[in-house]
Amino acid sequence: MIVLAFDFALFLEKLILIAVVIFGSLGVALYTTFAERKVAAILQDRRGPNRAGPFGLLQPFADGLKLVFKEEIIPNTSNKTLFIMGPGLAMTAALMTSAVLPWGNKVELFDRTIALQIADVNIGMLYVFAVVSMGVYGIMIGGWASNNKFSLMAALRGASQAISYELAMGLSLIALVMVTGSLSLKTIVEQQMLPGHLWNIAYQPLGFLLFLVCAFAECNRTPFDLPEAENELNFGYHQEYSSMKLGFYLFAEYVNMFISSAIMATIYFGGYDIPFLDESKISPNIAAILGIGALMTKIIIFIFVFMWVRWTIPRFRYDQLMNLGWKKMVPLALANMLLTGAIILWLQGK
Amino acid sequence: MALTNRSVAIDRSPMTFVESLYLPSIFKGMGITFSHIFKKKPTINYPEQTRPFSPVFRGLHVLNRDEEGRENCTACGLCAVACPAEAITMEAAERLPGEENLYREEKYAAKYEINMLRCIFCGLCEEACPKDAIYLSETFAPANFARKGFIYGKDDLLIPNKNTEPEAYAKAKGLNQ
Amino acid sequence: MGTTQLLFWLLSALSIFSAMMVLISKNPVHSVLWLVLVFFTISGHYILLNAQFLFIVNLIVYAGAIMVLFLFVIMLMNLNKDAEPQKSIWMKLAGAISGGSLLLIFVSVVRSASEMQSKQALLKTGNIGLIDQLGKTLFSEYVIPFEISSVLFLSAMVGAVAIGKKH
Known part of the structure; x- marks a missing residue:
């Protein structure tokens, strides 16, 4: 009787893939902090960090080391278990999404065909949605466990914001699912790669816009960064945090940004599809590498858009946030869903 | 009553639906920030590049020497009297025989100190000096970890001798850069 | 096992x-x-x-x-603990x-x-x-209970709005 019977090679392959994806996400997030400062500087006619290493490229490591070596302070009146759990939860939720994303097509290595996706589940889109809705626990638990009024206010704001914008996000995703007819992210990408089939942005422009706005809100990025509003809540939910726990919170935001850019690129912009190129004509390994490059380019463009918006628009007021979420986004998403359904029915009837 | 012709009446009418989506104004703002990518950056990379000072800039003090490399200062104390911040102190000494190549006149400053934390770089010492001995240069006092380091003595202030140490003199003048 | x-x-x-x-x-x-x-x-x-x-x-x-x-x-x-009802x-x-x-x-x-x-x-x-099986079952065999429950949810939502509007 074999207790744990599985394909050992597959296990190893997936383990390596998971390690690559997680460390890749962390590395990208590391350099996103650098890019954020650089982009902010360039948009404000400044130079940005340029002292640590050539062009300031070692700056993120300097920042990270500084955070690691800072004194770690846990407030006496805080709830210690939850205080420590908060940043970990935020980071875990941020990293978990990458499990279902297809990072590229297959590669052939050592007589094996390796799919560049950790798990191709048939509910990929819903999985992403579920993990995103978990992300708010990190903020809420951290904010509550700090035992500080400002942190609690920020945590409550974060929770209400996340719940409000999840609704519009779900509705815009439903419209997309109506078009694709599948919840698997791999299938969605493959559909967009078919000749004669445009990227989903062509079929769902309004849906994409709604999803983009909701992604900003879910990542707590400006103009929706109310949970960490410096001027009214001091520092928001991570006010009591120091050292690498603070680093985890700050870092989780960048990982979230990377992952949501990857999701948008995957479901609306063809994922690893290279426009005007028939991937089946070139060898699969080269196609896979080119595909990863294409996906990364799209992700970088989205990350730039995130930063560009951050350094352009001021923060929303709380009532503006709620008005936008419930009175504009949700009705628009519903209208988009109904319109999509009607058009699909009309096309089927023809 | 309008004080200037630039005043604009604020429109407080409720937003239209398109306005309330915030999108048009967001795109307008993003266009503005994007155009700043291509603008020239006014930043000067300080230690590598320095801002050109005007000839009348009043920076760190220099004690001057004459053509033969002798110190100009006679420790008359007029600079110390003129100093509004009372940053200058000095001690005079008499020139001994055989020191004619070091000091121009019979009396010289044995000790000459300027407290750079007190100094306001007004330049009144420069104006008061009858012997052209003190000048304000075009550099400023560098940072230091201790307050003691800001009391500049004669060895910090005196310009290197043109004849005996020409390299240091050229460096102090900024000629070899 | x-x-x-x-x-x-x-x-x-x-x-x-x-x-x-x-x-x-x-x-x-x-x-x-x-x-x-x-x-x-x-x-x-x-x-x-x-x-x-x-x-x-x-x-x-x-x-x-x-x-x-x-x-x-x-x-x-x-x-x-102080506010806990005894x-x-x-x-x-x-x-x-x-x-x-x-x-x-x-x-x-x-x-x-x-x-x-x-x-x-x-x-x-x-x-x-699985999602396709569940969808087919819900919308063929159990379509009436499904619709009734959705109407129930709608009435609950309308009721919540009506209660909220009063103040």
Whole structure:
């Protein structure tokens, strides 16, 4: 009787893939902090960090080391278990999404065909949605466990914001699912790669816009960064945090940004599809590498858009946030869903 | 009553639906920030590049020497009297025989100190000096970890001798850069 | 005992333990967080039953939305030991007796149900929990109950709005 019977090679392959994806996400997030400062500087006619290493490229490591070596302070009146759990939860939720994303097509290595996706589940889109809705626990638990009024206010704001914008996000995703007819992210990408089939942005422009706005809100990025509003809540939910726990919170935001850019690129912009190129004509390994490059380019463009918006628009007021979420986004998403359904029915009837 | 012709009446009418989506104004703002990518950056990379000072800039003090490399200062104390911040102190000494190549006149400053934390770089010492001995240069006092380091003595202030140490003199003048 | 069974026992033990912790915890916030863990373990059981759609919907709806709202409300209330209402011993006794009799009824119903006898839990088989199967079943066999429940939700929403409008 074999207790744990599985394909050992597959296990190893997936383990390596998971390690690559997680460390890749962390590395990208590391350099996103650098890019954020650089982009902010360039948009404000400044130079940005340029002292640590050539062009300031070692700056993120300097920042990270500084955070690691800072004194770690846990407030006496805080709830210690939850205080420590908060940043970990935020980071875990941020990293978990990458499990279902297809990072590229297959590669052939050592007589094996390796799919560049950790798990191709048939509910990929819903999985992403579920993990995103978990992300708010990190903020809420951290904010509550700090035992500080400002942190609690920020945590409550974060929770209400996340719940409000999840609704519009779900509705815009439903419209997309109506078009694709599948919840698997791999299938969605493959559909967009078919000749004669445009990227989903062509079929769902309004849906994409709604999803983009909701992604900003879910990542707590400006103009929706109310949970960490410096001027009214001091520092928001991570006010009591120091050292690498603070680093985890700050870092989780960048990982979230990377992952949501990857999701948008995957479901609306063809994922690893290279426009005007028939991937089946070139060898699969080269196609896979080119595909990863294409996906990364799209992700970088989205990350730039995130930063560009951050350094352009001021923060929303709380009532503006709620008005936008419930009175504009949700009705628009519903209208988009109904319109999509009607058009699909009309096309089927023809 | 309008004080200037630039005043604009604020429109407080409720937003239209398109306005309330915030999108048009967001795109307008993003266009503005994007155009700043291509603008020239006014930043000067300080230690590598320095801002050109005007000839009348009043920076760190220099004690001057004459053509033969002798110190100009006679420790008359007029600079110390003129100093509004009372940053200058000095001690005079008499020139001994055989020191004619070091000091121009019979009396010289044995000790000459300027407290750079007190100094306001007004330049009144420069104006008061009858012997052209003190000048304000075009550099400023560098940072230091201790307050003691800001009391500049004669060895910090005196310009290197043109004849005996020409390299240091050229460096102090900024000629070899 | 294969991997699936191992996982089943692990998840069951964890879910019963965390369900008990929900009741035992003094701090209501801890209770809510243990409840979230209960939902996670139950979702794990759905995966073992090959019901991926139910797994993810359970997570989205319960762990992701309802529990966040619970947490939201509990965090807003100032719950501490001083403000805790003190119940008399008779009230506690009455509660224990009524709760216990309810438990007895449940257990007897489950035990006597003829359908449940001599049946084993399905593991890794069956496809009713997959999204296309579930959708087809819901919209063909159970279309009327489905629509009625949606109308019920709509009326609940309208009722909530009507109550909120009064003030």
